[in-house]
Amino acid sequence: MNDTQVFNVVAIGHLIMLSMWGGVVATEAVVEIYPFKKREFAEATSAFHYWIDLLVELPLVLAVIATGIGLVYLSDQITRLHIVKIGFGSLAIGVNLFCIAVVLRRDRRRLAGAPSGQLRKASLMVLVCFAVGLLCAAAAAVLGFSLGLTRVG
Ligand code: HEM
Structure with a gap:
């Protein structure tokens, strides 16, 4: 396998991990809305989200970080646009890790x-984190795809 093929495989891995992470976050958002509809769901929401974060979301976030670092290592050059893209991606990840800490403490x-x-109250904080994280992730995704398109030519 040449360098370009290795880059493409890692980039596809990055995209797969991002898609799975996005799906998990969207599902969690649905779960977190329930305590506002029915008070008695607050306990179940807390327990479900705790285990989803530990067993599913945390490994996916680590895989996004690992593939992202792999792409940095495999890139021929890191432009300013790369740094802005990595900045937004890292912000989204930082907000997500904070959110995981809120969920673990709540349980x-x-x-x-x-x-x-x-x-x-913690559910409200989690939903705010989702909104902020989503904005940063959307910016990272737009910049990531435009970098990818420029690279492919
Ligand atoms: C929410 C977090 C993130 C999102 C939404 C995101 C999104 C993307 C997307 C859509 C691509 C294009 C993949 C392709 O060309 O097939 C990409 C590429 C890339 N990502 Fe991320 N990413 C995130 C986090 C990170 C992090 C944390 C790093 C670094 C540690 C990183 C480093 C890179 C690099 C270096 C590329 C290659 C850009 C190029 O084509 O030259 N990403 N990302």
């Missing part, structure tokens, strides 16, 4: 007997 509070009102 510890649930186990300690926190009232559902407190759990719903």
Whole structure:
């Protein structure tokens, strides 16, 4: 395999991991809206989201970071546009990691007997993180695709 083929394989891996991550985040957003419709769902939402974050989302985020770093390493040159793209991607990841920390802490509070009102407050924070993260991820995706198109020519 030559360098271009290796780059393309890693870029496809980057896209697959990003798509799976996006699907998980969209599903989590649906789950997090439920406590605002029915109070009694606050506990179940907290427990479900905890395990989804630990078993599914965290590994996917790490895979996005790994493939992104792989692409940086395999790139012939890193332009300013690359740096802006990586900046938005890293911001989206940073917001997501913060969100995971909120979710893990919320579930510890649930186990300690926190009232559902407190759990719903954390749900609101999670939804705000989704909105901010989505904006940063959308910017990274647009820049990523335009870099890809420029590279292909
Ligand atoms: C939300 C996070 C991210 C999104 C939405 C995103 C999106 C994308 C997309 C759509 C591409 C184009 C892939 C292709 O050409 O087939 C791409 C390429 C790339 N990504 Fe990401 N990415 C993210 C995070 C990261 C991170 C954290 C890094 C670095 C650590 C990174 C580094 C790169 C590099 C170097 C390329 C290759 C650009 C080129 O074609 O020259 N990405 N990304």
